[in-house]
Amino acid sequence: MKIERLNADFGNSTNNFLIDSYYFEIPTCVVELTKEKAESHFTNSVDEVGDLLDRLLISTTIDDAERFFLVGKLAEDNPYSNSHVGKMHDKVNSDIPYAAFLAAIAYYHRVKNEDGENVAEIEVDSMKMMLPIWLLKKEEKFSIGQNKMANRFLGEHTVRLLTVGMETELTIKVVSSKCHMESEVARWALKYKMVNDKENLATIIEKRMESKKFEDNETVLVDIGGGSTDAVLLTKGLNTPVSKDSFQVIQITPFLGSLEKLLKEKLIQYFTDLRSLEKFIVTNYKNQKYILKNQNTGAKYDLTDQVVEMLKEYAELLVYKVMEPFNSNSKGVLKYIYFGGETPILAPYIKECVKKMTSEEIMENNHYFLGELLEDDKKEIFKPASRTINLAALEILSLNERKSK
Template identity: 70%
Template sequence: MKVERLNADFGNSTGNFLIDSYYFEIPTCVVKISKEQAEGLFTNPVEDTADLLNRLVISTIIDDEEQFFMVGKLAETSPFAHSHVGKMHDKINSYIPYATFLAAMTYAYKINKEENSESTIEIDNMKMMLPVWLLKKEDKFSIAQNKMVNRFIGEHTVKLLTPGMETELTINIKNAKCHIESEVGRWALKYKIVKNEEKDVTVIEKRTEAGKFADNQTVLIDIGGGSTDGVLLAKGLNTPVSSNSFQVIQIEPYLGRLEKLLKEKLIEYFSELRSLEQFIVDNYVTLRYVFKNPNTGTSVDLTDPIVQMLQEYSDILVYKVMESFKGNTKEALKFIYFGGEAPILEPYIKQSIARNTNEGIMENNHYFLSDLLEDTKDEVFRPTARTINLTALEILSLNEKTK
């Protein structure tokens, strides 16, 4: 199997992958298991690749030892599935991104497998990212970036152990590059991937929306489940001018705060963190959180404790963001919020900004993607709050391909 472009976002809630324009997600749940546990997980084989993404079991050699993992949805109910959520997650050294990557490639191979094809995947170019806090741990950002690249470039072996889908793969990555989370998103704010139907080609065009930031320095706020980054861009959404332009927003990880809410107030309704997280994702648009017991049919309104937590978290976040950048300029700053948790927190962040400044400043200087990006039919892989960094990697990959 030949892959021209692999773009990966190893998030703390989901791993997002774009493989030659094919997009899929895997929940960031990885649990080490024994060989015996791996062999006894299933009573029946998996017959359809459509079911494989929810039943990923793999093994690989780490430190000269074969190690076994449940990955993704299959691992969600394990008490060990969320060991990374209450603290800053070191993606360079953690086995979680690596196991997720291997599982993703086995899935991509199985859904694209041709008859009599060799059990190999050749990847021309891989792009990935690291959060600012990890980059700042080193004397230079490039040191951390090179560590991440060296973990993935070269040859890998993996066994897919899911019954009915068993295969052993060799993966070879020829070139790899690691970018900066949040900062890389500016490429998807400045440009878009467009399909030219007449010429049947894909081109990259400048976004008209980017003109709103031509005369202002702009702060990108990337709100993830594990960490939140802030990056001050030069006017016109251009490259940051110094290392001080990159700020780690000192706030408890969102998923860690959600786990605290689960333990303190909602433990009788949700068995584990992932089910509470999904419940909020399923209901945040309505701003009401009514839990319906699937067995008894009874309903409980959980809106008050959940909204209280989201508002408190947003108030702290807004305060920390403003403190981080108050000394950078005397001119008006623009702010753009994205990241996996941004849509959930959006109404509470807006309320906090308006309360601490005024409605005019909130409307003119603070943007979410839902307010900002125009919806055009010809755009390919239009970015969302969760995928904007991945879209940016794809734009960079296509640029390199053109050159």
């Protein structure tokens, strides 16, 4: 089997994959099992490939030892599945991105070869991923961290899919691997978009009309993730940052860590784990009313005050931390673009804080949120959302590379 383009965003909440234009997500939950527990985990076989994404159990060899991992939804209820959320997650050395990568390839192979072979070789022409700025800043040069991450995936890998009914053994060879700078890479998807040509025969890259708003100003990209928040100062026209100082790590508790604190201190009687609280907030954030309903008893619990208080406090500190490093050094009017997985949840409170710190006029003219910025275009392929813009940018870079070859 041949894969031309494998783009991966190893997030702290969700791993997002775009493999030859096929998009899917795997929750960032990985739990290692003993061989005995892995072999006895399933009581029933999985007969439909559509159910596989929720039931990923794999093994691989690391340092000459076979290791077993539950990946994604299957691992969500395990008490060890969120060990990475309360602190900054070192993706260069963690087993979590590697296990997610192997599980993603195993799943993709099954989807595309539902009745195919159980033993196969897969060649990946080009793989792209990213690292957050705080990890890159640990190194003397960003390129050192980027090469470390890219080299994790370069070369040959083996994985066994152990899900009963879907057993598969794969040898994976990654021919080319490249790691980009998270947040900064998003500028490609802010400047350009992927569209179908007139005959719908090919994908072409077009300039976004919306990018004209940023032609005459330096712009700060604010990427609010579950694990870290990065801010990058771009030159006029959404172009390349000037120096290492243009990249700022926002010193704030990871959003998922703050959510876990809220769970432990105020909502422990309502939710069994962090993921269920996170899903509750994602389901209800649009109307800013957080009413928990017990589907078995019909009981309702209004948790709005507790949740909104936490979100407001987080947004207030975030806005201060984001604006403070750039305002003093700016040569002109700065514009800000907010994206990242947690941005839609925090957006109303960020707007409130910016207005309070500056004015309504500055908020309206200089601060943009991705969901409100990008225009609808029926021709556009994979229009980026707040949590997929980095991935869309990787796909644009992958397509550009293919064209140049």
